[in-house]
Amino acid sequence: MPILTNKSIVITGAAGGIGAAIATALAADGAHITVADLSQAAADKVAGEIAKAGGKAVAVAVDVRERAQVRAMIDRAVEAFGRLDVIFNNAGVAQTRPFLDITEEDWRFITDVNALGVLIGMQEAVKTFKQQGGGGKIVNTASIAGKQGYEPLAHYCASKFAVVAMTQAVARAFGKDGITANCFCPGVVATPMWDTIDKGFRDSGLTHKVNEAFDSFAAGAVLGRPSRADDLVGVARYLASSDSDFMTGQSLLVDGGMVFI
Numbered sequence: 366m367p368i369l370t371n372k373s374i375v376i377t378g379a380a381g382g383i384g385a386a387i388a389t390a391l392a393a394d395g396a397h398i399t400v401a402d403l404s405q406a407a408a409d410k411v412a413g414e415i416a417k418a419g420g421k422a423v424a425v426a427v428d429v430r431e432r433a434q435v436r437a438m439i440d441r442a443v444e445a446f447g448r449l450d451v452i453f454n455n456a457g458v459a460q461t462r463p464f465l466d467i468t469e470e471d472w473r474f475i476t477d478v479n480a481l482g483v484l485i486g487m488q489e490a491v492k493t494f495k496q497q498g499g500g501g502k503i504v505n506t507a508s509i510a511g512k513q514g515y516e517p518l519a520h521y522c523a524s525k526f527a528v529v530a531m532t533q534a535v536a537r538a539f540g541k542d543g544i545t546a547n548c549f550c551p552g553v554v555a556t557p558m559w560d561t562i563d564k565g566f567r568d569s570g571l572t573h574k575v576n577e578a579f580d581s582f583a584a585g586a587v588l589g590r591p592s593r594a595d596d597l598v599g600v601a602r603y604l605a606s607s608d609s610d611f612m613t614g615q616s617l618l619v620d621g622g623m624v625f626i
Contacts, residue, residue, distance in 0.1 A: 367606030370395035373446035374605060375439060377429055377486060378456030380407035382556035383506065386594035387453060387601045392420030394602065396451075399442040401427045403456070421446075429456045429482030435489050449493045451605045454486040455506040457524075459558050461517050461565025461578075472520050479524035480531070487535050491544060500543025504604045505532050507548040507616055509624045517571055518562070525550075529616045536614030545613040549600045552620025553583040554592040587622030596621075 369391055376391075378384040380402035392398045392415040400415070400422050402408040408424035415422040423445045427438045442449050458478045462471055483505055494501030510518055511525030528548055535546040553559060559579055566578035583591035600619050603609050618624055 366394070367602050367608045368395075369602065369606055371446075372396045372450040372605065373399070373442055373448050374451040374453065375399040375401060375442045375449060375490075376453040376455055377401045377427060377438075377482075378506075379453075380404055380411050382558060383551065383554060383594045383597050384453070384455045385411050386598055387455070388422070389415060389418075390595070390598040391602065391605060392422055393418065395420075396605070397446040398422040399425055399438065399445065401425045401438050401456075403428055427456075429454070429486060430477050432485050432489070435485050439489050439493050443493065448497055449490065449501060451502040451504065452486060452490040453504045453506070453601070453605075454483045454528075456482055457506060457558070459518070459521050459562050459565075461562050461569055461571070462520070463569055463571070464516050464519050466569070467520050475520045476524045476527070479521070480527040483528050484531055487531065487546065491535070491539055491542075494539075494544050495542055500545070502605060502609075503532070503535060503544065503546040504601065505546070505548035507532070507550045509550050509552045509618065509620050511548075511550055511616065512618065512624050512626055517566065517569065532616060533614045540613055545609065547604050547609065547612060547614070548616045549597060549604065550616055550618045550620065550624075551597055552586060552592050552618075552623040553579060554594060554596070555579075556594055582623075585623045586620065590621065592619075592621055 405426035412422040412424035508525040510522040566572040
């Protein structure tokens with residue numbers, strides 16, 4: 366089992382889905398978690414559950430598009446736990462639009478959260494890592510949509526390709542400082558985000574039944590089932606721990622065998 370005891374770990378988008386699963390699991394491993402989410406109330410709920418189970422966590426409201434809020438989030442983690450060891454840039458949004466219907470507003474909404482938010486999170490984390498000394502770990506949530514383009518999700522795919530590219534760029538830029546950057550690429554995960562995607566397919570007339578898009582995409586997994594949020598815990602644990610110290614710039618597909626590259 367990778368050792369995470371007393372590691373100070375910030376996780377954005379940690380109030381639900383993959384982020385909450387990772388936050389809860391790593392806290393149980395002994396990590397000190399900063400639960401960050403757009404909703405303070407939702408972040409408080411997850412942090413409270415961690416504390417009730419005997420773990421350590423603080424909750425922070427953050428809009429990852431706003432640099433001052435991201436800076437305050439990291440400063441809160443350092444104030445609470447003495448330093449920053451790992452940041453998970455996990456917050457993200459999704460939207461289904463037929464390709465010709467994607468508007469400039471749609472593009473900015475998706476890419477501002479999924480790409481700009483990750484850029485700001487990495488920049489501010491690197492500043493803290495360099496100031497502290499001793500390196501640090503960046504873990505970004507990408508997607509199979511960062512490896513292949515899907516027509517009714519083109520702008521979402523572009524944002525996740527950007528996450529993969531920026532992860533590689535940061536790995537090259539700051540490896541000499543002992544800072545690693547990696548990302549993981551989930552497939553079709555049963556979370557509220559996929560509820561949004563599935564509804565978008567129906568609203569666009571691309572599907573007609575609830576979960577039709579979800580089930581159709583998930584059928585491509587050779588392991589025979591959709592992903593669950595807890596399927597991402599193992600890779601998150603690995604990337605946050607010293608077991609991955611000699612890995613950087615990588616994007617790991619954890620999708621049940623949907624995409625082979």
